[in-house]
Amino acid sequence: MTMTVKEAIAARHSVRSFTGEPVSEAALEELLEAARQAPSSLNSQPWRFIPVTDEATREWIASSEVSRKQRWLAGAPAILVCCADLEGYVRDTQASAFFYKENKIMDEEPTQGVLDYAEREEKASETARFGASAMNVALAVSFIMLRAVELGLGTCWVGMFNEGPLKERFGLTPDQRVVCLLAVGHPDEPSVPPRNRKSLDEIVLK
Ligand SMILES: Cc1cc2nc3c(=O)[nH]c(=O)nc-3n(C[C@H](O)[C@H](O)[C@H](O)COP(=O)(O)O)c2cc1C
Known part of the structure; x- marks a missing residue:
C-alpha cells in the first residue's frame, strides 16, 4: 500500500480487533526498523523492544495480573513490550555530549549546554530519567504506529499494565x-x- 504520511496519520486509529493472521517476521522487522530511525535526545536511542507472538504469553498479558483483563489483547497476534533503558540513556547521552565536544560540532556555549544536560541526566532521579527516556520511546512507538498503517497493520498503545509481573517474566x-x-x-x-x-x-x- 502506497500512502502519504498525511494519509497514514489520518488512517491511524487504535485497533483492538484483529484477524487471526499472524504478523510476519519481515513485517515486525519493518516496524522495528521504523523505530530505529526515530529522533532521540542526543541520539541516545534508549528504546528497547520485546516482540511477543506466542499464544501463552499473549494470553497472560491479557489477564488481570498484567493488563486489568484487557481480553482483546490476547487476539493481537503480536505485542511489542516497549521499554526504556535508563542506564543506556545516560551512557549514550554522555557519549554523544563528549563526541560533540571532542569534534567541536557546535559553538562553545551550546556545547557546554549539552555537557550540562548530560551531567544533569546522570544525577537525575530515576523518575526524571524515566520521564526523559520514555519521551524518546514514545517517539519511536509513534514511528512504528505510522509505518504499521502503511503495511496494512493496526496497532493500539496500551498504557494500562502492571509493570512488576512484566519485568519479572522478561x-x-x-x-x-x-x-x-x-x-x-x-x-x-x-x-x-x-x-x-x-x-x-x-x-x-x-
Ligand atoms: C498513553 C496512552 C495510553 C493508552 N492506554 C490504553 C489502554 O490501556 N487500553 C486501550 O485499549 N487503549 C489505550 N490507549 C489508546 C487510546 O485510548 C486512544 O489512542 C485514544 O482513545 C484515541 O483514539 P485513537 O487512537 O483511535 O485515535 C492509550 C493511548 C495512549 C497514548
Whole structure:
C-alpha cells in the first residue's frame, strides 16, 4: 500500500480487533526498523523492544495480573513490550555530549549546554530519567504506529499494565522500564469508529 504520511496519520486509529493472521517476521522487522530511525535526545536511542507472538504469553498479558483483563489483547497476534533503558540513556547521552565536544560540532556555549544536560541526566532521579527516556520511546512507538498503517497493520498503545509481573517474566533489569505495550495485527473491524479531536482553537495557545 502506497500512502502519504498525511494519509497514514489520518488512517491511524487504535485497533483492538484483529484477524487471526499472524504478523510476519519481515513485517515486525519493518516496524522495528521504523523505530530505529526515530529522533532521540542526543541520539541516545534508549528504546528497547520485546516482540511477543506466542499464544501463552499473549494470553497472560491479557489477564488481570498484567493488563486489568484487557481480553482483546490476547487476539493481537503480536505485542511489542516497549521499554526504556535508563542506564543506556545516560551512557549514550554522555557519549554523544563528549563526541560533540571532542569534534567541536557546535559553538562553545551550546556545547557546554549539552555537557550540562548530560551531567544533569546522570544525577537525575530515576523518575526524571524515566520521564526523559520514555519521551524518546514514545517517539519511536509513534514511528512504528505510522509505518504499521502503511503495511496494512493496526496497532493500539496500551498504557494500562502492571509493570512488576512484566519485568519479572522478561527478566528486565531495574534500569529497563516498561513504557507501553503495543498491540499489532491485521485489523478486523466492520467500520472505524469516529474519533473525537479537539479543535485547533483549543490546542493553540494565544
Ligand atoms: C498513553 C496512552 C495510553 C493508552 N492506554 C490504553 C489502554 O490501556 N487500553 C486501550 O485499549 N487503549 C489505550 N490507549 C489508546 C487510546 O485510548 C486512544 O489512542 C485514544 O482513545 C484515541 O483514539 P485513537 O487512537 O483511535 O485515535 C492509550 C493511548 C495512549 C497514548
